[in-house]
Structure formats: structure tokens, C-alpha cells
């Protein structure tokens with residue numbers, strides 16, 4: 089583990105990674121955190137907080153860029169270890185490294201630009217009648233140390249130096265990262281890169297710590313620690329909601345930003361289906377089976393109106409499914425949860441198995457599964473909405489547009505909703521759109537939900553259970569807002585005000601002065 093500047097062998101037992109492709113155990117053993125070690129990481133993060141949050145914009149941006157540089161400097165050792173621990177192909181891991189470093193550099197630009205500080209100035213009005221107005225100035229400050237839980241399915245871009253870490257560090261929050269036990273070696277390497285960047289940029293020692301934990305104890309302790317002020321999590325609905333309860337039960341409750349479970353409905357609208365049923369069927373299977381379906385944006389639910397066009401779509405997708413290879417899943421636990429989920433669907437008396445992919449050889453393989461039922465069955469059985477993490481999807485045959493809309497109202501919160509539409513479908517979509525806006529964080533047309541762009545306009549969020557807080561996003565630059573809160577300074581002399589609020593605007597920020605936005 090990396091506790092501040094130290095490398096520590098955890099004293100609470102040990103853990104080794106598994107290569108899911110072969111089932112073999114990978115050396116070395118990683119020591120797991122004792123209570124005292126979790127405590128030490130939190131103490132260092134707290135000690136770092138007041139210094140780190142006031143680092144200059146240029147200084148903090150350079151630190152984020154140094155994190156990216158150090159990750160790249162790990163070279164092939166990082167790629168090889170991440171492939172071995174995740175079973176993911178090299179191209180996916182290399183892409184993940186590019187995304188991770190790109191994300192850190194994007195947040196560096198955001199930090200430098202400074203509008204996230206949200207500077208507002210309402211100058212004093214001493215002559216105002218009947219009462220004078222005080223001088224009021226507002227800016228955003230960092231919330232405090234953040235506990236980050238690395239995700240299993242993105243060992244780089246949603247893990248130790250992933251979006252939660254990048255946005256928390258950008259906001260001015262030290263991080264204590266709980267590594268995912270599926271990829272301890274990858275976590276260690278990336279943690280070492282961050283530790284080097286901290287030293288190189290002379291950031292306070294506790295800016296970054298990385299702990300390994302056994303079961304739920306270390307994570308629970310971390311979220312319970314009074315010095316932790318927010319949580320970033322990507323993983324299961326069970327894990328995310330458990331941490332929400334822990335955070336809410338603290339003497340001082342804290343926000344938990346958990347991204348959990350989503351089945352990502354795809355609407356096959358009649359005109360689009362009639363025009364390109366076969367192409368859509370093939371493209372659907374490509375999106376479903378990519379990366380063994382281990383994306384929270386995987387298209388786990390299709391909605392369409394019964395008829396000939398739908399049957400053409402089904403025939404094309406079934407043919408593609410029969411050729412879909414069985415990729416390695418991330419962990420034995422995820423592979424067995426997938427197998428159980430598929431068995432549950434296959435054994436449901438009102439669910440038809442449309443097609444299975446190829447079985448594959450070796451351990452932890454994901455045999456894709458596609459199932460169908462009617463809208464009445466889906467509406468009557470809540471369990472059919474549960475995410476089956478992996479390449480499994482359920483087609484709902486609807487009688488008409490009204491039933492499609494009724495079914496949409498019934499859906500839980502989602503990360504995405506996808507519309508396959510043509511011009512002739514616009515009127516129908518117009519009636520669906522208000523429902524989808526209430527249900528999902530991102531609505532997309534004529535694409536597939538997998539693949540999330542890291543940019544300014546992205547929303548990777550949505551109502552529960554997609555996330556624990558629908559007001560925000562875990563991907564894209566808006567993610568920084570999760571770790572900030574406003575402070576108002578009333579009548580403070582300029583010598584005591586932060587630079588962002590000085591009269592001369594030395595940081596050159598866009599500020600709202602008396603309601604007017606200007607860079608002055």
C-alpha cells in the first residue's frame with residue numbers, strides 16, 4: 089500500500105490477483121490494511137487538505153499533468169500487468185491508459201481556466217435604502233479528503249487515477265483510494281506514479297494514499313472516518329447502497345457519488361426498424377458483446393413494437409449472436425454472477441431464450457445471452473429490471489407506442505436511453521422524450537450506449553439506481569462539482585480574501601459581479 093510517501097506491506101493478511109483467462113494466481117502477495125493503516129492514510133489526507141486545497145491553479149494543473157506523465161512513464165509494465173489481471177485485450181487497456189491520462193490533462197486545463205471557482209461578487213451598497221448592503225463574495229472550495237473506490241471493469245480509467253481521483257484532485261481534495269482487489273498490481277503501479285508526481289511537484293505528502301482491503305471492513309472504515317468528506321464509487325448496486333448507508337449513518341453524513349446499475353433501454357422505433365432492421369440487429373450484438381458486456385452502459389434492454397420489421401431484426405441479431413465469441417470476464421465472482429443471472433432469465437417461465445453466443449473454452453468465459461418477453465410480463469415482474477452484468481440483454485415486445493411509453497414510466501433510473509429513429513419517428517419520440525429525461529442521464533439517437541466521451545457536455549449519471557445522486561456526473565469536466573461547496577465572505581478585508589475574489593482579479597477569472605458575467 090502507499091500511505092503518503094511510504095510503501096507499506098499491509099499487516100491484516102494478504103491477497104493475490106488472479107489471471108481470469110487462465111484461473112492462475114499471480115504473484116506477488118499484497119498486504120491488506122489494518123484499522124491503524126486506514127487511520128494513518130486518513131490522518132495524512134486530513135493533514136494535507138488545507139495546504140493542497142490552496143495550491144495555485146497553475147501549480148495544481150502541473151501536478152495533474154505530472155500524474156499523467158508518470159503513468160505514461162510506467163510503459164509496457166503497466167499494460168502487461170493490467171491485461172493479466174483483467175483478462176481485457178491489450179488494445180482496450182492501451183485505450184484506457186490514453187483515456188486516463190487525457191482525463192487528467194483535461195482536468196488540468198479546467199483547473200487553469202478557473203471558472204469552476206464560481207467567483208461571484210456583490211459589492212457593498214452603503215447608501216441603499218431602507219438598508220445598506222454588505223460586500224458579499226462567493227467562491228467554491230474543496231469539500232475535504234475523498235474516499236475513492238476503484239472499479240473492476242476499467243482498471244485504469246475508473247480506478248486508482250480514474251475520473252473520481254482526477255476530479256477530486258482537480259477540486260483540491262486529497263484522495264484515499266481503496267484499490268479493487270481484482271487488479272492490485274495495476275493499482276500499485278498507478279499509485280506509485282501518483283506518489284512520484286506528488287513528490288516531484290512538492291504537494292503535501294497525504295495528497296494521495298492507496299490502500300488494499302479485505303472484504304468490506306476497510307472500505308466501511310474509510311467511509312466512516314470523520315476526516316473523509318465525500319465518496320466516489322463505481323461498482324455494484326449492493327456495494328454502492330451499503331456505502332450510502334454507512335455515509336448517512338455517520339455523526340456527520342457525507343455525500344456518496346456511487347455509479348451502480350443500469351440496463352440502458354434501447355428503443356427501436358417503427359420507421360427505423362422498417363428501414364434497417366438487419367443492420368440494427370447486427371450492430372446491437374456488436375455493442376452487447378463488446379468487452380464481454382462488462383460496461384454499465386451495456387444495452388441490457390430493447391423495446392420494440394411487434395411486427396414483421398421486429399422479426400427481421402430478431403433474425404439478424406440471432407444470427408450474429410450465434411457467432412459471438414466468449415470473452416474472458418474480469419473475475420471469477422463476476423463470471424459466476426453473470427452465469428447465475430443468465431440462468432435466472434433462461435429459467436423464467438415467461439421469458440424466451442432467443443439466442444446464446446459461443447460457449448468458449450477455459451475459465452471465466454462469458455457466453456452471450458439474448459432473451460425476450462412481452463411488456464405485460466415485464467411490467468408485472470420487478471426482477472426482470474435487475475442488471476445482469478455481462479453480455480446479456482432482454483427484448484420487450486410491445487403492442488403499441490402507448491405500451492412502450494407505459495413501460496418506460498415503469499423503468500428505474502438509467503445512465504442512458506437510446507433511440508433508433510428515422511424522420512417518421514419524430515412525433516412518437518416527442519411523446520417519449522419527457523419520460524426519458526426523467527429516467528436517464530444521457531439520451532442518444534442512432535448510436536449505441538457503450539463508449540463514453542470524456543468532455544465538457546458528457547453526463548455519466550442518472551436517477552437511482554444508476555447513481556446515488558442524479559444531480560451530477562462521474563465522467564466529464566462537470567464531475568469536479570461533486571467535490572466543491574460554496575463559501576460566502578461578507579465584508580472581509582481584501583487582505584483576508586482569497587485571490588479569486590480580489591478587486592483586481594489577479595487570476596483573470598470569469599466572475600459574476602452584480603449579476604454580470606465578465607472577465608474583469
Ligand SMILES: NC(=O)C1=CN([C@@H]2O[C@H](COP(=O)(O)OP(=O)(O)OC[C@H]3O[C@@H](n4cnc5c(N)ncnc54)[C@H](OP(=O)(O)O)[C@@H]3O)[C@@H](O)[C@H]2O)C=CC1
Pocket residue numbers: 237238239240241266267268269301302303304305306307308322323324325326327328330331347348349350383384421422425426476477
Ligand atoms: N455499474 C457498474 O459500472 C459496475 C457494476 N458492477 C457490478 O458489481 C458486481 C461485482 O463487481 P465489483 O466490481 O467487485 O463490484 P463491488 O460493488 O462488489 O465492489 C466494488 C468495490 O467496493 C467495495 N465494496 C463492495 N461492497 C462493499 C461494502 N458493503 N462495504 C464496503 N466496501 C464494499 C469492494 O471491496 P472488496 O472487493 O474488498 O469487497 C470493491 O473495492 C458485478 O457482478 C456487477 O454486477 C461491476 C463493475 C461496474
Ligand SMILES: O=C(O)CCC(=O)C(=O)O
Pocket residue numbers: 239241242246322382383384385538539540541548
Ligand atoms: O463506457 C464507458 O466508457 C464507461 C462505462 C462505465 O462507467 C462502466 O462500465 O462502469
